[in-house]
Amino acid sequence: MSNVSITPEIRRSLKNHTSLSQSVRNSFTMAYRGLLKIRRTPEQLFDVTFQPIIFTLMFTYIFGGAVSGNVYNYLPIIIxxxxxxxxxxxxxxxxxxxxxxxxxxxxxxxxxxxxxxIAPLAGALLADTVRYTIATVLTFAMGYIMGYRPNGGFGHVVLAGILVIVCSWAVSWIFAFFGVIARTASSVQGISMLILFPLTFLSNAYVPVDTMPKWLQWFVHANPISHLVSAVRDMVNTSAFGGSDLVISLVGAAIIVALFAPLTVRAYMRRT
Incomplete structure (x- = not known):
């Protein structure tokens, strides 16, 4: 039997007709590749290992006394x-x-x-959930070392961590879109920071909303980050589950994926 060469056109045709199950397998394979990259270059984890530790210590001791009178009372707010x-x-x-x-x-x-x-793109997004998990575990671990004892118990801490990871994965589609359409990695980081910093710091993450100017409070109340923070606080501090903040967070995450996943995939297909 003669050998048949596979031309680029045939290869592209085969890739365009890949089954869903094969696409899923390929995506997990590419996710494993991403994890291998982390193992070979562990400095990629510096941000998710040092940032939770440094930020928790820094913000707790800077704002703790001013906001709650002491560090211990501030931990249920800051963590x-x-x-x-x-x-x-x-x-x-x-x-x-x-x-x-x-x-x-x-x-x-x-x-x-x-x-x-689609496998390289999907694999990269899947692999990054490991980074989110590491950051989540280290943040709660630092809080525990500093004396934080969530009243919601371990189960609600786990659920809160899953909620944050799911929402972060949804948000990563936005930055994946920027990664596909931007010209350089530095421009992706610059645009992303320009979007995230106002959302994270102009929220209820660090200080009570009622201490802010009236003109700023409306933005903080509408900020989706504030709803996510409130949902996490309710779960870990009071065992509350299923409130409006949780619903808004999950619906917001679903809307982001519904909007940016098709945009990212379409842009990615054009580039590749």
Whole structure:
């Protein structure tokens, strides 16, 4: 039997007709590749290891006395707020690394492989959930070391952590979109920080809303980050589950995915 060469046109046709199950398998394979990159270059985890520790210590001792009178009373406020701020900010890395891989030609090499075209993008997003989990665990661990004892118990702490990870994964689609359409990795980071910093710091994460000027309070109350922080605080501090803040957070995450996932995939397909 003669050997049949696979032309680029045939390869692209096969990739365009990849089944859903194969696309899922390819995506998990690419996610595993992302985890291998982290193992070989552990400095990629510096932001999710040092940032939760430094931010928790810094903000607690800076604002604790002014906001709550002492550090211990401030911990139920700062730990959920810092958790949301840290993990959401970590999602920026998704877009930055995606842009870097595209600039280095990594995705060009993926074109020659018999895998689903969406797999490299989906794999990168899946792999980053490990980063969110590390940041979540370290933030709660630092709080526990400093004396924080959530009244909601371990179960609600886990649920709160899952909620933050899910919402961060949804937000990562926004930065993945920037990673695909932007020209450089530095521009992705600059645009992302410009969006996230006002949202995270102009929220109820660190100080009570009623201490802010009236003209600013309306923005803080409408800020989706504030709703996520409130949902996490209710879960870990009072065992409350299923309030309006939780619903708003989940619906907001679903809307982000519904809007940006198709946009990101469409832009990614055009680039690759």
């Amino acid at each position: 959920p707020g810092n958790l949301v701020q840290t993990v959401i900010t970590t999602s920026i890395v998704t877009g930055v690394q995606l842009r870097e891989d595209m600039d280095k030609g990594v995705f060009d090499r993926f074109k020659s492989l018999p895998i689903a075209r």
